Every structure is written in C-alpha cells, then in structure tokens.
Amino acid sequence: MSTQFHQPETIPEALELLTQHGSDAKVIAGGTAVVLMIQQKLIAPPVLVSLAHIPELERIQTVGGEIRLGALARIRDVAQSSLIRDRLPMLAQACGEVGNIRVRNQATIGGNMAEADYASDPPAALLALDASVTVAGPDGTRSVPLSEFFLGFYTTALDEAEIITEIVIPTPPDGARMTYHKFKSRSSEDRPCVGVAALAVMDGETCSELRIAIGAASEVPVRLPTAEAMARGRVLDDSLIGEIADHAATKIDPLDDLRGSAWYRTQMIRVHVQRALLELRNEFSTL
Numbered sequence: 600m601s602t603q604f605h606q607p608e609t610i611p612e613a614l615e616l617l618t619q620h621g622s623d624a625k626v627i628a629g630g631t632a633v634v635l636m637i638q639q640k641l642i643a644p645p646v647l648v649s650l651a652h653i654p655e656l657e658r659i660q661t662v663g664g665e666i667r668l669g670a671l672a673r674i675r676d677v678a679q680s681s682l683i684r685d686r687l688p689m690l691a692q693a694c695g696e697v698g699n700i701r702v703r704n705q706a707t708i709g710g711n712m713a714e715a716d717y718a719s720d721p722p723a724a725l726l727a728l729d730a731s732v733t734v735a736g737p738d739g740t741r742s743v744p745l746s747e748f749f750l751g752f753y754t755t756a757l758d759e760a761e762i763i764t765e766i767v768i769p770t771p772p773d774g775a776r777m778t779y780h781k782f783k784s785r786s787s788e789d790r791p792c793v794g795v796a797a798l799a800v801m802d803g804e805t806c807s808e809l810r811i812a813i814g815a816a817s818e819v820p821v822r823l824p825t826a827e828a829m830a831r832g833r834v835l836d837d838s839l840i841g842e843i844a845d846h847a848a849t850k851i852d853p854l855d856d857l858r859g860s861a862w863y864r865t866q867m868i869r870v871h872v873q874r875a876l877l878e879l880r881n882e883f884s885t886l
C-alpha cells in the first residue's frame with residue numbers, strides 16, 4: 600500500500616488535512632520515532648502529514664513574561680539556544696543529553712512531547728518549569744498544563760486532529776537555580792533510567808521554593824509536591840537534603856524494565872535527588 604505524503608505550509612492547512620483524513624493520517628515532524636515505527640512495521644499510516652514546512656513552528660522566543668518553544672524546534676537547537684542556556688539551563692541540559700547528536704539534530708521538542716515515551720529527558724525538566732503545551736485543532740487553540748498532558752504510556756491529551764504548536768514556559772522566579780540529572784544504566788547514549796529535574800530559590804541559606812520532577816521512572820513524569828514542601832522556609836542542610844531524597848524515593852511507584860528493576864530505580868531516585876539538591880544548595884551556600 601502506498602502512503603500519501605503531504606507537506607502543508609501553514610497550521611490551518613495541516614489541521615485541514617488531519618480533519619479530512621481522520622485516523623488514516625499521522626503527523627510527522629523530525630521522524631525519529633515515526634520512521635522507526637514504519638520500518639519496524641508497527642504502524643502503516645496511509646497518510647503522512649509533515650510539519651517540516653511550517654516555519655512559524657520553529658521559533659524559540661520570549662513573548663511577554665514567557666519563553667516559547669515552537670513544536671518544530673530541534674532538540675539540539677533548544678540545547679544550544681543562548682536564551683534557553685541563560686534562562687532555563689536545566690532544559691538545555693536535558694535536551695543536550697538526549698540520545699546522540701544525530702538524534703538531537705533531527706528530533707523536535709514537539710515530537711518528543713507528543714510521542715510520550717516514558718524514557719525521555721525533556722518532559723521532567725519542562726514539568727519542573729511549570730510548562731504548558733499549546734494545542735491547535737479544528738475547534739481552535741487550547742493550552743494544556745504539562746501536568747495534565749501525559750496520560751500514560753505513549754498517551755497524551757492530544758485529540759486525533761490536533762497538533763502541538765508551542766511549549767510555553769513561564770519565566771522562573773528571580774534567582775532560581777536549576778539542574779537536570781540524567782542517570783543512564785546501560786550506555787552513554789542511552790535513554791534515561793531515571794531523570795531528576797530540580798529548581799530551588801534561596802533566601803540566604805533558607806529555601807523559599809523547591810521544585811522536583813522525576814522522569815523515566817514511571818509511566819509519566821511526576822512532580823513531588825510533598826518533597827517540595829519539606830524544604831520551604833527551611834535551611835537546606837545536608838540532613839534535610841537526605842530526608843527529602845529519602846521521601847522522594849518513597850513517592851514514586853517505579854517501573855521494572857531493561858534499564859533497571861523497580862528496587863534499583865528507587866535507589867537511583869534517592870541518590871540523584873540528593874545529588875541534584877546538593878548541587879543547587881552548594882551554588883548558593885556560604886556554609
């Protein structure tokens with residue numbers, strides 16, 4: 600069976616094609632996931648709708664108090680953008696650690712979100728940054744907080760005829776420090792076994808805000824509000840960091856797969872939350 604290949608040049612044109620072809624149509628962006636699935640005969644879409652010729656989807660920009668990533672921005676462009684490196688360094692780190700340079704050159708940030716593979720890096724960083732996803736569909740545009748976007752394995756809140764147009768990130772609080780720790784259990788280019796994204800705002804030695812998101816350890820990336828609350832208004836000393844890391848490890852129901860057993864992932868969550876918080880604390884500390 601031959602596949603029709605469409606290359607719309609505007610968002611409305613793309614949406615029109617998706618509506619017209621319904622479940623026969625598959626969006627393709629960088630193609631790093633879609634092409635593999637076709638080659639492995641996991642999918643055989645009769646119609647491919649490429650977003651590659653819609654230049655407005657490629658922008659990385661600030662608009663008002665927000666940083667906006669066009670869905671078609673390449674993972675490598677996000678990692679290397681001076682705006683992202685200056686303002687959202689943990690996102691630059693997470694994108695800079697995706698696969699290898701060939702993957703980063705081709706894969707898009709929108710494709711990474713839409714694919715919703717649990718073993719991914721950018722989603723945990725974006726969750727800790729309180730990002731939302733802008734989705735365009737036949738009935739208009741809507742904004743979905745990232746905390747409501749991932750529904751399960753390879754499943755998102757996207758409807759059939761919808762596309763992601765942007766990922767929107769509010770400016771982080773003044774003075775926020777942030778880091779992303781990717782733990783790989785098999786090879787230097789592997790997907791994460793566990794990813795820890797952490798952001799801290801300090802007032803002297805006292806932590807006024809802490810955010811922690813864990814990726815790749817469960818079906819969807821998760822924020823840890825109870826662990827975050829443990830730090831608020833307290834001196835982030837070694838003992839508190841140890842308590843928060845222990846607590847964080849109990850809050851995830853980890854997966855068991857080729858990258859690590861559930862028990863191992865629990866230990867790695869504890870270790871990497873501790874390392875991430877020590878790193879953030881030591882950047883501020885005069886102790």
Ligand SMILES: Cc1cc2nc3c(=O)[nH]c(=O)nc-3n(C[C@H](O)[C@H](O)[C@H](O)COP(=O)(O)OP(=O)(O)OC[C@H]3O[C@@H](n4cnc5c(N)ncnc54)[C@H](O)[C@@H]3O)c2cc1C
Nearest residue numbers: 628629630631632633698706707709710711713719720763
């Ligand atoms: C060898 C290899 C190693 C990898 N290692 C890592 C890693 O370490 N960390 C990591 O995070 N990821 C990793 N990945 C995954 C990679 O990041 C994703 O495959 C990539 O980001 C998907 O983007 P894409 O543009 O290629 O998507 P595509 O393959 O074009 O599409 C992927 C899915 O998203 C849909 N889609 C794409 N764009 C949109 C849109 N704008 N709106 C709606 N739906 C859309 C498609 O229909 C499809 O279902 C790896 C992939 C490979 C091949």
